[in-house]
Amino acid sequence: GAGVSQSPRYKVAKRGQDVALRCDPISGHVSLFWYQQALGQGPEFLTYFQNEAQLDKSGLPSDRFFAERPEGSVSTLKIQRTQQEDSAVYLCASSLVGDQPQHFGDGTRLSIL
Amino acid sequence: QQQVKQSPQSLIVQKGGISIINCAYENTAFDYFPWYQQFPGKGPALLIAIRPDVSEKKEGRFTISFNKSAKQFSLHIMDSQPGDSATYFCAATEGSTLGRLYFGRGTQLTVWP
Numbered sequence: 001g002a003g004v005s006q007s008p009r010y011k012v013a014k015r016g017q018d019v020a021l022r023c024d025p026i027s028g029h030v031s032l033f034w035y036q037q038a039l040g041q042g043p044e045f046l047t048y049f050q051n052e053a054q055l056d057k058s059g060l061p062s063d064r065f066f067a068e069r070p071e072g073s074v075s076t077l078k079i080q081r082t083q084q085e086d087s088a089v090y091l092c093a094s095s096l097v098g099d100q101p102q103h104f105g106d107g108t109r110l111s112i113l
Numbered sequence: 114q115q116q117v118k119q120s121p122q123s124l125i126v127q128k129g130g131i132s133i134i135n136c137a138y139e140n141t142a143f144d145y146f147p148w149y150q151q152f153p154g155k156g157p158a159l160l161i162a163i164r165p166d167v168s169e170k171k172e173g174r175f176t177i178s179f180n181k182s183a184k185q186f187s188l189h190i191m192d193s194q195p196g197d198s199a200t201y202f203c204a205a206t207e208g209s210t211l212g213r214l215y216f217g218r219g220t221q222l223t224v225w226p
Contacts, residue, residue: 045214
């Protein structure tokens with residue numbers, strides 16, 4: 001497909017475990033964004049990449065959250081020592097460049113037990 | 114602090130009626146205002162967007178009205194259909210934040226047949 005692909009779609013982890021969420025953006029899209037969406041809320045910005053450079057990580061809630069995009073395409077969001085409050089849907093979006101419309105994936109629903 | 118305030122939280126409309134969702138913002142640097150539609154288990158999908166140099170934009174049954182002086186904008190869905198039942202998010206961004214979107218909390222729209 002030509003859309004943004006995220007995996008896994010669902011992830012259940014025990015509190016304290018580390019998790020890794022993957023995002024495959026639309027081919028050729030320079031900009032990549034991660035958002036966190038709590039139940040019944042709008043998405044909240046986490047971080048932004050332009051190619052492989054992480055230009056804004058001001059939305060990451062703690063130093064347990066880490067994102068990378070080493071080759072400028074696929075991105076991984078890693079959460080260390082997960083807590084219950086990390087339970088949410090994590091959305092990835094990509095765009096041709098930063099100020100162009102963002103196309104979202106269907107997200108990864110993370111549940112921390 | 115919510116950068117974009119959205120109302121109502123939920124909306125019930127009869128088939129064929131007009132659905133109206135309102136949003137307000139404070140940051141006068143915002144220069145792009147998209148609306149997203151989200152179905153359960155799916156990512157947000159761009160519906161329609163407007164820039165502040167126009168007061169209205171129409172695409173099919175969807176219209177954005179924009180009031181720059183009042184810092185408000187709204188989505189009107191004409192001839193609402195049961196298939197329009199979804200959660201709608203307004204959002205805003207400014208060029209200096211490289212495309213980072215600030216979302217409202219969402220409006221859950223139900224269209225009764």
